[in-house]
Amino acid sequence: MMHRLFAEQLRCATDAAGQVDLVKLGELVSAAYEASDRDRQRRTDVRGHTHDEVEQDLLRTREFLDTIVENIPIAVFAKCAKDSRYILLNRAGEDYYGVPREQMLGRTPEEIFPAHVASMVNEQDRRVVASGMPMVLEEHLLEASVKGHDRVVNSRKMLITDGAGEPQYLVGVIEDVTERVNTQQRISHLAHHDLLTDLPNRSAFNAALDERLERAQEVSTSFAVLSLDLDRFKDVNDVFGHPVGDMMLRAAAERLVAEADGAFVARIGGDEFMILMADDVRRDDVLSLAERLVEVIGRELEVDDYLSHVGLSIGIAVYPDDGVDAATLVANADSALYRAKREGRGKVCFFETTMDRELRDRRLLQHDLREALEQNQFQVYFQPQARMDGEIIGFEALMRWNHPVRGFVPPDQFIPLAEENGLIVEIGEWVLREACREAASWPHPLQVAVNLSPVQFQAGDLERSIHQILLETGLAPTRLEVEITEGVLIGDFSRALNLLRRLKALGIRIAMDDFGTGYSSLSYLQSFPFDKIKIDRSFILNLGATPQSTEIVRAVLGLAHALHIPVVAEGVETEAQRAFLEAEACDEMQGYLIGRPEPIEHYSGLIGINVERRRYA
Numbered sequence: 001m002m003h004r005l006f007a008e009q010l011r012c013a014t015d016a017a018g019q020v021d022l023v024k025l026g027e028l029v030s031a032a033y034e035a036s037d038r039d040r041q042r043r044t045d046v047r048g049h050t051h052d053e054v055e056q057d058l059l060r061t062r063e064f065l066d067t068i069v070e071n072i073p074i075a076v077f078a079k080c081a082k083d084s085r086y087i088l089l090n091r092a093g094e095d096y097y098g099v100p101r102e103q104m105l106g107r108t109p110e111e112i113f114p115a116h117v118a119s120m121v122n123e124q125d126r127r128v129v130a131s132g133m134p135m136v137l138e139e140h141l142l143e144a145s146v147k148g149h150d151r152v153v154n155s156r157k158m159l160i161t162d163g164a165g166e167p168q169y170l171v172g173v174i175e176d177v178t179e180r181v182n183t184q185q186r187i188s189h190l191a192h193h194d195l196l197t198d199l200p201n202r203s204a205f206n207a208a209l210d211e212r213l214e215r216a217q218e219v220s221t222s223f224a225v226l227s228l229d230l231d232r233f234k235d236v237n238d239v240f241g242h243p244v245g246d247m248m249l250r251a252a253a254e255r256l257v258a259e260a261d262g263a264f265v266a267r268i269g270g271d272e273f274m275i276l277m278a279d280d281v282r283r284d285d286v287l288s289l290a291e292r293l294v295e296v297i298g299r300e301l302e303v304d305d306y307l308s309h310v311g312l313s314i315g316i317a318v319y320p321d322d323g324v325d326a327a328t329l330v331a332n333a334d335s336a337l338y339r340a341k342r343e344g345r346g347k348v349c350f351f352e353t354t355m356d357r358e359l360r361d362r363r364l365l366q367h368d369l370r371e372a373l374e375q376n377q378f379q380v381y382f383q384p385q386a387r388m389d390g391e392i393i394g395f396e397a398l399m400r401w402n403h404p405v406r407g408f409v410p411p412d413q414f415i416p417l418a419e420e421n422g423l424i425v426e427i428g429e430w431v432l433r434e435a436c437r438e439a440a441s442w443p444h445p446l447q448v449a450v451n452l453s454p455v456q457f458q459a460g461d462l463e464r465s466i467h468q469i470l471l472e473t474g475l476a477p478t479r480l481e482v483e484i485t486e487g488v489l490i491g492d493f494s495r496a497l498n499l500l501r502r503l504k505a506l507g508i509r510i511a512m513d514d515f516g517t518g519y520s521s522l523s524y525l526q527s528f529p530f531d532k533i534k535i536d537r538s539f540i541l542n543l544g545a546t547p548q549s550t551e552i553v554r555a556v557l558g559l560a561h562a563l564h565i566p567v568v569a570e571g572v573e574t575e576a577q578r579a580f581l582e583a584e585a586c587d588e589m590q591g592y593l594i595g596r597p598e599p600i601e602h603y604s605g606l607i608g609i610n611v612e613r614r615r616y617a
Contacts, residue, residue: 081167197253205266227333231311394447397435443608477507537571
C-alpha cells in the first residue's frame with residue numbers, strides 16, 4: 001500500500017515535461033523515510049509478528065524506497081543529523097559530486113570537501129538542525145569544489161526527527177542548473193547588447209536614457225546626449241568589404257569606450273553610436289570629450305593588413321535646454337549631428353534652435369507620404385524564402401517608395417514617419433492587399449509574408465481588415481504569414497495577445513520577427529504559440545566574425561528546437577553561413593544568397609507565371 005502511495009506522490013512531484021519540483025521531491029523523500037521509521041516502530045509493537053518478519057518487511061520497504069531514490073534524476077542525499085556524516089547518495093548524486101558514493105558514504109564534509117566548502121555545508125546543516133525548518137536555495141552559486149568549477153544549483157535540505165522529536169537525519173535534494181542559467185544569461189545579454197561590438201544596443205540605450213531623465217527631473221540636474229556617426233565608413237565597406245567594415249566598427253567601439261571617461265556608450269545600428277554623459281557635466285567638458293573622440297577616431301585605424309581613414313562627427317543635445325523628453329533630446333542630438341556632417345565631417349556641433357531645417361524636412365516627407373499613397377508611388381517588392389536545401393517556399397513582401405523628386409526613399413526613413421502620424425494603418429492595409437492579390441494569382445501556391453506595425457494593432461479593426469482582404473483577393477488564409485516584432489506586445493499585452501489568437505484562428509500563420517533584439521522576445525514565446533521565429537539578420541551577418549556570435553545563434557536555435565518552433569534565419573549572404581545554419585538544424589533562410597528584394601516579375605519562374613503573357617493580359 002505504501003509502495004503505491006509513494007509512486008503516486010512521485011508522479012505528482014514531476015511535471016509534464018519531466019522536470020522535478022525540488023520542494024515536492026524533498027518533502028516526499030523526507031516523508032518516505034519518516035514513514036519507514038514509523039512503520040518499523042509500529043511493526044515491532046504489533047503482536048504476532050516475529051522479529052524476522054518485521055525485519056523482512058522493513059527490508060522490502062527500504063529496498064523499494066532505495067530503488068525509487070536511486071533512479072530519481074536529481075541528486076538526493078541523506079546524512080546523520082548529529083555529525084553530518086553521509087549515509088545515502090543516489091546515482092545522480094554521484095554524478096553531481098563527481099565522485100563514487102563509496103568515497104562519500106560514512107564520511108563527513110571535512111573528509112570530502114575543501115575546508116571552505118565543508119565549513120559552509122556544516123553551517124547550513126547546523127542551522128537546519130537548530131531551527132527544524134527546511135532550507136531552500138534558488139540559483140545558488142557554489143564555488144569550485146569537487147568537480148573543479150563553479151556551479152549554480154537549486155537545493156533543498158530538511159530535518160527528519162525520530163519518534164521522540166530528536167534530530168535523526170538530514171535529507172537533501174540538489175539540481176545543477178548551471179547550463180540553464182548560463183543559456184538564460186546569454187539570451188538576456190543578447191537582448192540588451194549589440195552582437196558585433198558587445199556595446200549596449202538601442203533598447204538598452206533607451207532604457208538608460210529614461211532612467212537618466214527620471215533622475216534628472218527629480219534632482220534638477222542636467223546631462224548631455226551625444227549622437228555619433230562614423231565618416232566615410234561606407235567607403236570602407238565598398239572598398240574592403242563588410243568583414244573589414246565589421247572589424248573597423250569593433251575597433252572604433254573599443255576606442256570610444258576607452259576614451260569616454262566611464263560614460264554610457266551604445267551602438268544604435270550601422271555606424272551610429274550614442275553616449276550619455278554624467279549628470280551636471282559642464283558644457284566645456286562635454287565639448288572637450290567630443291573633440292577628443294573626434295581626434296582619436298580620426299587617426300588612421302589599422303585593422304589586420306588594411307589601413308583606412310575613418311572620421312567621426314558628433315551632435316550634442318543638453319537636458320533640459322534642448323529637450324525635456326527622450327524623443328526630443330535624441331532628435332535634437334541627431335539634428336546637431338546632421339549639421340556637423342554638412343559642415344565638412346569630423347566636426348562637433350551643439351544643438352541650436354536654428355537647426356530646424358531637418359525638422360522641416362521631416363514634416364515635408366510626412367506630407368509627401370500621404371500624397372504617395374494617393375498617387376500610387378509605393379511598390380511591393382518580394383524577397384524569396386527557402387528551406388536550407390534551397391527550395392523556395394514563399395516570399396516576404398517589402399514596401400518601396402519611389403519618390404518623384406528624392407528617388408527611392410529607404411524604408412527605415414519613411415516607415416517611422418508613417419508610424420508617427422498614423423498613416424501606417426492605411427499604408428499597411430495597402431501593402432497587405434497588394435501582397436495577397438499578387439500571391440493569389442500565382443500558379444504555384446507559395447506562402448507570402450507581410451510585416452505588421454505595432455500601430456496597426458493599436459488602431460483600427462485589424463482582424464476585420466485582414467479577413468476582408470482575404471475574401472476580396474481569394475488568397476487562402478493558410479498561405480498568409482504575418483510578421484510582428486515584440487513592439488506589438490508591448491503596452492496592452494492582453495489586447496494584442498487576443499488579437500493574435502483571433503488571427504491565428506482564421507488560419508493565418510504568425511511569425512516573430514527580429515527575434516532577440518528586444519527586451520522580452522524570450523518571454524513572449526511562452527505566451528503565444530508562434531508558428532515561426534526569425535533570427536535577426538545582424539546575428540547571421542556576424543557568424544564566424546566572433547566566437548560569441550556562433551554560440552548565440554546556437555543558443556537561439558536550441559531554444560527554438562526545445563519549443564518546437566521553426567526558425568528562419570535572415571540575412572544569409574554566404575554559403576558558409578548557410579552551411580553552418582544547416583548543420584545546426586535551422587529550418588529556413590532568407591537573404592541575398594537566395595535572392596534580393598525585387599519586383600515579382602523577377603521571380604516569374606518561381607511562381608509559375610509567363611512574364612510576357614502577364615504583360616499583355
